[in-house]
Amino acid sequence: MSEWQAIPERVAPANTIGAVGWLRSNLFGSWRDAALTLIALYLIYNLLEVAIGWGFINATFSGSDRAACLKETQGACWAFIDAKFGQFIYGRYLEAERWRVDLVMAALVLGLVPLLIPRAPFKRVNVLLMILVFPPFAFFLLVGGWFGLAEVPTADWGGLLVTLVVAITGIALSLPLGILLALGRRSDMPIVQSLCVGFIEIFRGVPLITVLFMASVMLPLFLPDGVNFDKLLRCLIGVTLFSAAYMAEVVRGGLQAIARGQYEAAAALGLGFWKTTALITMPQALKIVIPGIVNTFIGLFKDTTLVLIIGLFDLLGIIQFNFTDATWATPETHITGYVFAAAMFWVFCFAMSRYSIFMENRLATGHETRNAK
């Protein structure tokens, strides 16, 4: 019996490892792949050429009116954005009072960032501050009329300020309202259930624009004569109710995914409905549906642009409005304005979606069924 001997280790074939191997397996696996790769590279090259040429090389970065942007070669008119930047952020908010908006935004960032970083301390205090102190602080500071501050009517608000006010109020109010609606829809009390189902299905069945039309045209008819709501407030009500209906369905999905054993165990421990909900089921349900909740937030953020149709000047609305300014009428003004707006919205939405992925991974407890991929 000859002695057992392992075959000596061999180096992997050169064309399966390293850069060459990676190229072979990922880009040039077959003729079809190679052709696709080349087409894609050509496409990317062309896109980059147009984007860099238009956005940087041929672009105008400074100037005081349209003359600067009227050139032989077409390029972005960033000078337009530069000149109108104040309006894009604050709208027609009085220039002397803009520090108030800055202060509110700074407070928002200071309050929100530690809340979003899991390792930051004092979560409880932080949450209480954001729920109890921040809203009245922001309200009094932005609206004014108290403590010697000049009142700024909401008709003068605009730009990113309106976008953020609508989005943040909508987000902050639609989640609790949506949770209540979801609980109502799953309730075994027939009247509670049918009212909630009716509300949810009606708001999910119609486009947001009809809800906004309703808020702007019909709401005044529903109120007694003489009572008049602020236009921004009416719009906020419409947006909040609309997203609450979507939020309710997301939360309901999470509640449905929780095993019956959890409810039974809670009942066996003697917990009542509200304790079961608050301590056992809702935390699990909300954790499961984080992606859905954030998607609803992102949808709401994008939908804030619709307020321009009923005559409020959000970020897109104020940019659109400024195209009518003859001092900046150039063939490139439209595209430049839209690219700027798109970049702003994209940054916010993309950041939200990345944060949701981060939280999803952090909260994963290993009980989830893993997707193939």
Next chain:
Amino acid sequence: MDQWRSAICTPRSLSVFGEMVKRRALIQILLLASFLLAIGWLVSNVVANLQAQNISSGFGFLNERAGFGVAQSLIEYNEDSTYGRVLVVGLLNTLAVSIAGIILASLLGFVLGVARLSQNWIIAKLAAAYIEVFRNIPLLLQIFFLYFGVLRNLPSPRQSFALGEVVFLNNRGIVLPALVSGAGAVAYLIVALVAVAAAWILRKRALRIFRDTGQHVKFWTPLFGIITLSLLVAYSAVGLPFAWDIPVLKGFNYRGGVQMIPEFAALLLALSLYTAAFIAEIVRAGIASVSHGQSEAASALGLPAPISLRYVIIPQALRVIIPPLTSQYLNLTKNSSLAVAIAYPDIVSVFAGTSLSQVGQAVEIIFTTMMIYLALSLLTAYLMNRYNNHTALVGRNV
């Protein structure tokens, strides 16, 4: 021990059930009462306000003359038509852009979804980049970009971009050649019907024989034969009664062909590009949800790749894909209401917009519009729930 026993056995805890029934009834009665009170209060306010503002109510206005023009209409419409007809024109325009959008978005979305899972690194990244860019930018912004930024900035009809001298792009829209049918075209319609009927019958027969005997019957060859034969018959009877109507520049605009107004083109394109990004993610998730074991088991059973794809992978992926896909179709239909921002004559734009500002009956008009969208949504949701119940896995979960 004793404490527990006394807690369980006292009459008070025995009556807990009765207490709960009473409490639940009270909650519901209070809720219903406040709901009805609120409705009553709102209705009385509306009645008082309408009387004060002297606005008539009822749907009589639907029979009145509208008196405004509409840029695109699928049925006959002129300024003498009624508001009722405006409603139908708007609804048809909504459906037209939605159905075309659904088809385009599905095609693009499926391609992107598969590309996202491609082995080819650069193709997968390109598809991912497309998805991340398009779904994170508001749809309204994309519509504005395409409409005000691109389509309205195109040259006038005289300097149109021409694609092969048959398709023309200018600031009045897109002009395409039209297929015109003359007398005898009915013969070809009959051919098409015969082909569909033959396909249906042959397929049923092939399936029956396969079930009874296990024999594969050729299904394509006889179908192909029948189609060729009936085409030949139709050709010998009536010839080719079709012609292309190529648009020609006459004066300031094109005559002939099919004119697609720029509003329609911008809305259709934006809706399709935006929704395709969402559909791509749904398709990707659907395919990824089918575990590798399934395709491995199929190949272990000796099924060739196309068969395993058709009978193993796709049916399981569809279970995951169909429900969210349907809600994307619904979203697209509802999003088509953004037409009002660029004045494409959809239902919101011509009925809840122009008609409302002329008639002033906000309550009736907005309710009608909402009810129409609601009916569309509920119909789709009903079908979707039926399909969902049919395919969903049955488990013990609530």
